Amino acid sequence: MPHPDPLASRFTRLQLAARGDSNPDRAVRERRLLTLDRLLLDNEPALADAVRRDFGHRSVAETRLLELFPSHAAIGHARRHLRRWMRPRARSVSLWFQPGRAEVRYQPLGAVGIIVPWNYPIFLAAAPLAAALAAGNRALVKMSENTPATASLFAELVARYFADDELSVVEGDVGVAQEFARLPFDHLLFTGSTPVGRQVMRAAADSLTPVTLELGGKSPAIIGPRLAASGHFARAVERIIIGKCMNAGQTCIAPDYVLLPVGQEQAFIEHARQVVADCYPAIESNTDYSTIVDQRQFARLCAYVEEARAGNAKIIDLAPGAVADSATRRLPPLALLDLSDSLRVMQEEIFGPLLPVLPYRDLDEAIRFVNSRPRPLALYYFDRENANIERVLNETVAGGVTVNDTILHIAQDDLPFGGVGPSGMGCYHGFAGFETFSVKKAVFRQSRLSAIGLFKPPYGAVFERLTRILLR
Structure with missing residues (x-):
């Protein structure tokens, strides 16, 4: 009432x-x-x-x-x-x-x-x-x-x-x-x-x-250049997908897009599909998977997908066989590849279960890509090489960072939470x-023993000697 x-x-x-x-x-x-x-x-x-x-x-x-x-x-x-x-x-x-x-x-x-x-x-x-x-x-x-x-x-x-x-x-x-x-x-x-x-x-x-x-903004998740060789690639994909699918992606610090080494796109899709199958079996009726909050948001996300499809992007079902349902506003997660940078899904905060997957040739290129865009609310970096971790931490600017996971910096009560610029x-x-x-x-408590009385008019020889000392 x-x-x-x-x-x-x-x-x-x-x-x-x-x-x-x-x-x-x-x-x-x-x-x-x-x-x-x-x-x-x-x-x-x-x-x-x-x-x-x-x-x-x-x-x-x-x-x-x-x-x-x-x-x-x-x-x-x-x-x-x-x-x-x-x-x-x-x-x-x-x-x-x-x-x-x-x-x-x-x-x-x-x-x-x-x-x-x-x-x-x-x-x-x-x-x-x-x-x-x-x-x-x-x-x-x-x-x-x-x-x-x-x-x-x-x-x-x-x-x-x-x-x-x-x-x-x-x-x-x-x-x-x-x-x-x-x-x-x-x-x-x-x-x-x-x-x-x-x-x-x-x-x-x-x-x-x-x-x-x-x-908000577009929070990147970066997979390090040699993570696949270290055996930790599947774990990185799992944490990215779980962070993305929480609340069906309707999270201000959800991974907005993934940057990964060129050639690892298919491996990412295969692992991502397995994560979705394990976490959300029968996703169309799974009670652990949330729906989109209203019809306006559902239509916005579907419009992103249709624009990308019209631009010859690859639209990959991460829950094969599941389809979007406008009646229930249930939108299964999708990966998007081969995207033009002019698409709305690449320019606007997604706020839903759509995940652009973008390849990079080397870490320099990934860092340049992030830095060429408005500073994000969050950034996620997955690597086991401390030198690379330090590079990303030092050479990018974001409101908060979680290393080798997603979302969790917001749960640390002793860390500040906030953005930078547009985020x-x-x-x-x-x-x-x-x-x-x-x-x-600000409080200053004057002492009875203060010498401040020496600095008052009329200004004379004592004042001149003291100011010469102050200005040395």
Whole structure:
């Protein structure tokens, strides 16, 4: 049921409460984190079922693994480290200002906004909330209109577990989201596509609201030049395909395309087919394989395939015999070879179970290919040669990297998560999230023994001698 209060009134209530209690103590913050954790754990079956209904079919096991578990882990990490995060941090003082003391104090920003996407609506609400609540903020959350069952349930649960001036959830369409982005939050975190991220940033600019943008892009998976000879090729293919097929590819850090040594394309296809057969037998009815969230996204992905086919690309079924079903929006995974770079599937974030497979002649060419494109949110590199691993780490730029696997860097609570340029701005998770949602207040404590009094008018001979020393 929609909230009876106008959006602006809800924001004002939250903002006034934040100003009235501008720096809640650790006990209050821990209580809020524990309440959020209890909300998720108490209602795990209902939340997983709501997501399943929003998608038409979404694997309940994947919702538990990819949403509820990492949400619980993020909250637990914040609770365990909160005392240390809140502690003032001493900083060095220049010789000329000693014996003064310097420190950084972390204080809440106040009232923050979080805009949640449809692909992981639980985790991408809970993980930013863990950071925001740990930092002592109050939050207003806009859920995606594309997952209405999850949005409605989460709003109902938050209203039951939290006071409405601590945490509140907003439902509604694109117009509500646009109004939400224009509110004068103390910070706004948005997760979604790069085009919409640009719109959010423009809306926030009018009120000078600082933003964290968690976007997307085309995240490459690179198989090293001699990995096949090392016997680890099949393992690399398995991890790429599993990373791609989670949530039917509707993951911002899913491998978007594969770069592999020329001549290994057929071996990749054969291994990939075996992985799909092992993980998703009878994929057309397999309950572990998710469907595409709505008809618009399904049509977009099918249009990518038809454009590639018209351009004489090879379209390879990774689940032979399975076909796309528009009625259920079930789209079996496909590999795409011999692609023109002008195709939409090569220019836009895929966000589905389509995997371009691109050969390279040497590692230099693979690195050049990645660097010639917008910087990705994630990069995956598979190799057993440390020299090559270091080359890729040092010579490419991406928001995050997993070596010899996919996806897993996002699950490390002590690593920042964010993009670069078109793939994002700013970061969160763990202490990085605590910092994102905090004022880093610089404090200098003057000593009674300070010699600063020597540097005041009238400037004379003593001042001249001292400044000559300072400028040496």
